[in-house]
Amino acid sequence: MWELFLQPIWVWHSEEATLWDRIYRGFNTFEAIVWLGIAVGIVVRWYNHRRSWAEWVYSATFAAFGITDIVEAYSQSYPLILTKLFVLVVLFQMRQHAIRVWYPGSRWY
Numbered sequence: 001m002w003e004l005f006l007q008p009i010w011v012w013h014s015e016e017a018t019l020w021d022r023i024y025r026g027f028n029t030f031e032a033i034v035w036l037g038i039a040v041g042i043v044v045r046w047y048n049h050r051r052s053w054a055e056w057v058y059s060a061t062f063a064a065f066g067i068t069d070i071v072e073a074y075s076q077s078y079p080l081i082l083t084k085l086f087v088l089v090v091l092f093q094m095r096q097h098a099i100r101v102w103y104p105g106s107r108w109y
Contacts, residue, residue, distance in 0.1 A: 010076040028073035035066030051102040058094040065091060 012025055039062035046055040068084045099106060 005078050008075050008077045012074045025073045028069045032066040032069035032073070035062050035069060039063040039066065049102075054094075055098065055102070058098055061087060061091045061094050 010021075010024075012021065017025075039059045042055055042059040042062065046052075046059070064087045065084070068080060068087060071080055072084075
């Protein structure tokens, strides 16, 4: 039973890739670059304002989400989806905390 759960749903094979596979992989790669860029932006913001060390956790959460997109560009599985869901929940909690505590007047960050 666990074998079915752990088995990849989709795997990148360049020699067999369809147009959809190439678009999917490209989108995930682009998305990873965006999330990693946001993570760097949060560190820069922390460096300029020094609100809290928890911003490093916020940044690391974006970085983790970006890393899961890099993994997803090559393979997709149920454990990866669950990991992405967990990271997304933490990300939303950290975002809510960041806006409420550090930047109450801001709608974007």
